[in-house]
Amino acid sequence: MNIAPSIRPFGKHGILISFPPEISQEVHREVLAWRDAVLHSFSEKIVDVVPAYHSLAVFVNDHVNVETFIALLKDLSVSETESAITNYCITIPVCYDETFGLDLKELSEAKKMTMEQIIQKHTAPTYQVYFLGFLPGFPYLGGLDPQLFHPRKPTARSQIDQGAVAIGGGQTGIYPMACPGGWNILGKTPLVMFDPKKAIPSLVTPGDYIKFRSISLKEFETIAAKVAKRSYNIEKEVYRD
Template sequence: MLHGETELRLSHEGTGAILLDGAGAVFDDSVQKKVWRLARDLKFMHGVLETVPGMNNLMVVFDPLMLDAYVVEMAMRDLWEASARGDSTGRIVDVPVFYGGADGVDLEDFASAKSLSVDEVTQRHTAPLYSVAAVGAMPGFVYLSGLDPTLAAPRLANPRQGVPKGSVIIGGGQTGIMPITAPSGWHILGRTPLDLFDPNRARPALFAPGDQIRFVAERQI
């Protein structure tokens, strides 16, 4: 049980993977820290091929010829209970953002829909210290927790076919950064010149789970 309320759920995904669901419908930062720690600990288990943290969940991929699924499941449960402290050792990185104008084509309409000024939206967006909960969906894409709930907004009814690389975006209760130009229904508030993914780097993805991001406004409308 988690916090005495939420039951840890494990589901088998074929013969060589187990999915851990650590929380209910509401994202929990303390659960995410336990997910990160469990992902790190299980990497050292003989026969585990990969651990993939998600938003309050974790996929563990293993070789069923080397490890029995029951052994993996018991290890996951035991380590989960032992990882209550869930410490984070990630970096804190300032991310420069050019808000509005051609870089943030939705900013004015977004602010108007919220009955806020552009300055207020920018200030609320740059105020939190965000945590990289998970990396996925596309190479280098960061799922960030910590968005001011007043900035949460439904995704666009008609997604754009090509949201530019570097776009700083909001969709639902999350904010993120586009690592490549790709379709998306999230609102575009600005752009960062940082390159989130480069396959030629020693560490291709700029951010890892557990890192923290602080958006820094370089320009406003």
């Protein structure tokens, strides 16, 4: 696609690289290509890079002049830089039992589908992780079946469980920790999506893919016990287009 982005200062030590404002795999590939290129070419100058749907925020060290760095970015040949980042497809087990699927019945009635049909449509796609936000490790995923699009709840719950799998508008995501929230809860995963004690805290990163797998309540409990003992092997494989 090779889209020419706009590049401008973003705060005192940041640069924002912006692409056409749309949520699409094509635009996001450009975002990730620029992320890889910046990491490859300027690792000694940057503090962090933060991808989003159609933009990339780059934060530089205090001693780096932002305007000078912007000039370097404008001369950067992104297409010639090979990515050193491996993306994975991670299988996330989800229990859709009504014990956890607090809004599954309501969604079923609103969509005039059985709960089994809702689950089937939710587990069918392979979802792309566009970015992490809202909470540490909260993945914003692309690929939800349009038939499952559903507005956020008019009043947010005061507490949602860690691991809750939910739909909000045209997106689906996973709550990495307990918090208030207004998305529609379909189920729960026993996996830990964010662990600050790990060298890489988040289970998934932008550019990865997620596949949901429906599990029973008994299997949920079994996996949860293994996760607590750190003996559960995450199902993941290298993702290739």
